[in-house]
Amino acid sequence: MKLSIITITYNAEKFLERTIESVINQTERDFEYLIIDGGSKDGTLDIIRRYGNEITNYVSEKDKGIYDAMNKGLRLAKGDYIWFMNAGDQINDIEVVRNLYNRLPENGDVYYGDTLLVDNEGNAQGLRSVITPHKLPKILTWKSFRYGMVVCHQSFIARKSIAPEYIPDHFYSADVDWEIQCLKNSKKIINLEIIVSRYLTGGFHQKS
Secondary structure, eight states, X not given: OOEEEEEEESSOTTTHHHHHHHHHTOSOOOSEEEEEEOOOSSSHHHHHHHTGGGOSEEEEOOOSSHHHHHHHHHHHXXXXXXXXXXXXXXXXXXXXXXXXXXXXXXXXXXXXXXXXXXXXXXXXXXEHHHHSSOOOOSSOOGGGGGGSOOSOGGGEEEEGGGOOOOOTTOTTTHHHHHHHHHHHTOSOEEEEEEEEEEEEOSOXXXXX
16 A cells, blocks of 8 residues: 555544545545544534545544544555545645645655645635745755744655654644654655645644
């Protein structure tokens, strides 16, 4: 299995469907799709079950927060590469996975790209590298993060064998720490030079 795409959810009925559809509409479908739910009490599970034939596996149980859930996803994943696409976020277009797979023969440990920021209605707000102070480096290293989180989590794909577990106690920095550790463990880092994901602005990603 080349790739595991993992979605973390908690009471995400308003936004989950757009995420699922962006995954299952990819022209290249040779990947597993996992959903890790924190025991949602709204209609999230109804949506997950509705797409049951398209989802490789899902878990719904109380957890200790988003990073605990992400660690569950890491442990369940069977793919060579890990890609987190959380509830509300989307793969940018239907060719992104195919474009990634075309670059896999280059044997990268990390693949990354740009991110389009969107609002609750899915309207584009602009590229993250343009409208925020976080410019996307042409050549990325862990030292790039001295300027902040320069690559959005949803546009960062890492080889599982070099990816550590998240540190749940570091709630405000666990994602940055994870990317830095992945980069430190990497021998080859590849810029896909495409828009990889659409990131939902407004802080929807809740602690589950």
